[in-house]
Amino acid sequence: MxxxxxxxxxxxxxxxxxxxxxxxxxxxxxxxxxxxxxxxxxxxxxxxxxxxxxxxxxxxxxxxxxxxxxxPGGEATRVLDRNGAVLLDSPDDGTTGxxxxxxxxxxxxxxxxxxxxxxxxxxxxxxxxxxxxxxxxxxxxxxxxxxxxxxxxxxxxxxxxxxxxxxxxxDYIGTTFVETYLHDVDTRHPATAVAAGSGALFALDPGQGIFAHREAGGILHAYVALNRPVEWIAGIDSNDTVAVRARVAAEFDGWAPALTALVNDGETAPALRPLYTLxxxxxxxxxxxxxxxxxxxxxxxxxxxxxxxxxxxxxxxxxxxxxxxxxxxxxxxxxxxxxxxxxxxxxxxxxxxxxxxxxxxxxxxxxxxxxxxxxx
Ligand SMILES: Cc1cc2nc3c(=O)[nH]c(=O)nc-3n(C[C@H](O)[C@H](O)[C@H](O)COP(=O)(O)OP(=O)(O)OC[C@H]3O[C@@H](n4cnc5c(N)ncnc54)[C@H](O)[C@@H]3O)c2cc1C
CATH class of the missing domain: 3.50.50.60 (FAD/NAD(P)-binding domain)
Known part of the structure; x- marks a missing residue:
């Protein structure tokens, strides 16, 4: 050929x-x-x-x-409400494929x-x-x-x-993810580590939520999801870490601290990821x-x-x-x-x-x- x-x-x-x-x-x-x-x-x-x-x-x-x-363990799944109450706790039994x-x-x-x-x-x-x-x-x-x-x-x-x-x-679909990371979670963020469990965490409320995943090496990698119009995203200076964090944290006022740590305490600059689709x-x-x-x-x-x-x-x-x-x-x-x-x-x-x-x-x-x- x-x-x-x-x-x-x-x-x-x-x-x-x-x-x-x-x-x-x-x-x-x-x-x-x-x-x-x-x-x-x-x-x-x-x-x-x-x-x-x-x-x-x-x-x-x-x-x-x-x-x-x-x-290993990554297929475990937890669903929580905004108060941190565990609604579903499904272990990784290696059968999800x-x-x-x-x-x-x-x-x-x-x-x-x-x-x-x-x-x-x-x-x-x-x-x-x-x-x-x-x-x-x-x-x-x-x-x-x-x-x-x-x-x-x-x-x-x-x-x-x-x-x-x-x-x-x-086109923008009306949802933005804000990507954050916590490191060394068992030592530095034990409440959040316990809340998240060993695999995927879904903490959800209408119009917003926190999706996180435990990765090897004690890392929690989160996508903080918000259904917000494009003007809302445009109004945030994505280069200003403090401003991004404060603006997003305000949307999670009243949520359990073990969950909002994934918004407030991120150890990398929070990255705005507006979602687009064909x-x-x-x-x-x-x-x-x-x-x-x-x-x-x-x-x-x-x-x-x-x-x-x-x-x-x-x-x-x-x-x-x-x-x-x-x-x-x-x-x-x-x-x-x-x-x-x-x-x-x-x-x-x-x-x-x-x-x-x-x-x-x-x-x-x-x-x-x-x-x-x-x-x-
Ligand atoms: C926040 C988020 C979370 C996601 N989570 C998941 C998940 O959990 N599971 C899942 O299955 N999918 C997930 N996805 C989707 C997944 O990331 C993509 O569907 C997948 O990466 C697509 O692969 P790809 O090879 O088509 O493109 P990409 O991974 O985007 O790779 C494209 C490559 O092309 C290069 N490139 C771009 N422009 C040029 C150019 N002009 N010249 C030369 N090179 C160029 C880029 O640098 C890049 O390396 C997620 C996506 C997002 C946004």
């Missing part, structure tokens, strides 16, 4: 695609904007599901490496599995031009240029490749020589599927290329035919889950969901 596969973005989706192609002897180059693998902490624990993320890692031949980085790993560890496994030079760091795509016949010319911010006969946009929410296929852009069911007509995967294709609310879908997209696109090495258009059409309905359903489910978590019946709708009694 003489096609040059150019993948924009070394997130989980782009890397698994490169790995699956490599396993089958097809060379790809991943162009990544960040200057190095260590340029940014990858933070955050991901639950990797049996039906998608784990399938992709098996296709990449990395199941053993994946098993070695699972965080959703083991937890750190995103950074998973990315390292994928990077280590690729031949040196596969990922070209510091290559931020600035613009592209269609040359006809499925070929594209890529222009990077460092002044370099590459021509490719198969372009894959794995470049996330604000994809530069997407406009070749679609005019859709992400339209549910986003799709495009076939355009020769280019496709998208992961968030670039189907950015949805972060309800625990995004990374898993990106992994599966990467693996399935790899398999489609391997199955049709001399007919790229058929490969891309086969990949997209399965990816479009899968991601549309996941996006709809993600919106439903966010509404359930932060809706008028919080926290009880989540209890119904876990007991199987929830009706949308």
């Amino acid at each position: 003489s096609v040059h596969v150019a993948i924009i973005g070394a997130g989980l989706g782009g890397l698994v695609l490169a790995r699956v192609l490599h396993v089958h002897g097809i060379v790809a180059t991943v162009y990544e904007a960040e200057p190095s693998a260590m340029a940014r902490t990858q933070g955050g624990q991901l639950d990797i599901h049996e039906q998608d993320g784990q399938v992709a890692l098996a296709a990449a031949g990395l199941t053993r490496e994946f098993r070695a980085i699972i965080h 959703r083991p937890e790993v750190l995103r950074g560890d998973l990315r390292c496994i994928l990077l280590d599995s690729l031949p040196g030079g596969t990922v070209q760091w510091g290559k931020k795509l600035a613009s592209l031009a269609a040359l006809g016949g499925g070929r594209h010319e890529l222009h990077f911010t460092d002044g370099s240029t590459v021509t490719t006969s198969l372009l894959v946009g794995a470049d996330g929410a604000w994809s530069k490749v997407r406009p070749l296929l679609s005019s859709a852009t992400p 339209p549910t069911g986003h799709r495009w007509e076939r355009v020769p020589g280019v496709t998208l995967l992961g968030d670039a294709a189907h950015l949805a609310p972060p309800a625990g599927e995004g990374a898993n879908l990106a992994l599966l997209d990467g693996a399935e696109l790899g398999h489609a290329i391997i199955a049709h090495p001399d007919d790229i258009e058929t490969a891309l059409a086969v990949y997209e035919a399965a990816m479009f309905p899968r991601s549309a359903k996941a996006a709809a489910d993600g919106h439903d889950m966010l509404a359930l978590l932060l809706g008028a019946r919080a926290p009880f709708a989540l209890l119904d969901f876990f007991s199987g009694a929830f009706v949308a």
Whole structure:
């Protein structure tokens, strides 16, 4: 196969695609904007599901490496109300099929599995031009240029490749996460450590909540969630740590101190993360020589599927290329035919889950969901 596969973005989706192609002897180059693998902490624990993320890692031949980085105990779940009362305490009995790993560890496994030079760091795509016949010319911010006969946009929410296929852009969905960290929690924040338990914590009230996860090394990593209009977010100076903390803390006035410690006592600057999504069911007509995967294709609310879908997209696109090495258009059409309905359903489910978590019946709708009694 003489096609040059150019993948924009070394997130989980782009890397698994490169790995699956490599396993089958097809060379790809991943162009990544960040200057190095260590340029940014990858933070955050991901639950990797049996039906998608784990399938992709098996296709990449990395199941053993994946098993070695699972965080034991991470599948435990607690639901609390704003007063800190425990409404559900579900231990990690290893049966959920959703083991937890750190995103950074998973990315390292994928990077280590690729031949040196596969990922070209510091290559931020600035613009592209269609040359006809499925070929594209890529222009990077460092002044370099590459021509490719198969372009894959794995470049996330604000994809530069997407406009070749679609005019859709992400919209704010009315919910903002504020990301915080507590370290050495058993010693420094014992009440919060006890409240959170060994895995995931959902402390919920209508319109707002605190999602936290215990990570290895005594770390509590939290997303403080608020349903607020875009003007509310715009009114906060995101560079002013004191102002962000005070503004968010005011919204949690009266909550249990063990929970508000995740708002007030964070040991890193709280990061505002307004949530954006593409339209549910986003799709495009076939355009020769280019496709998208992961968030670039189907950015949805972060309800625990995004990374898993990106992994599966990467693996399935790899398999489609391997199955049709001399007919790229058929490969891309086969990949997209399965990816479009899968991601549309996941996006709809993600919106439903966010509404359930932060809706008028919080926290009880989540209890119904876990007991199987929830009706949308
Ligand atoms: C707050 C939050 C919490 C989440 N929690 C979870 C969770 O628990 N479980 C889960 O499954 N999903 C979760 N997600 C979703 C998940 O993070 C994404 O769906 C997933 O990372 C998508 O992977 P990707 O490979 O498509 O894109 P990304 O991970 O976004 O990777 C894109 C890559 O492209 C690079 N890039 C971007 N632009 C360019 C350019 N112009 N040129 C070159 N490179 C470029 C970026 O630097 C990046 O490395 C969460 C998302 C958010 C926002």
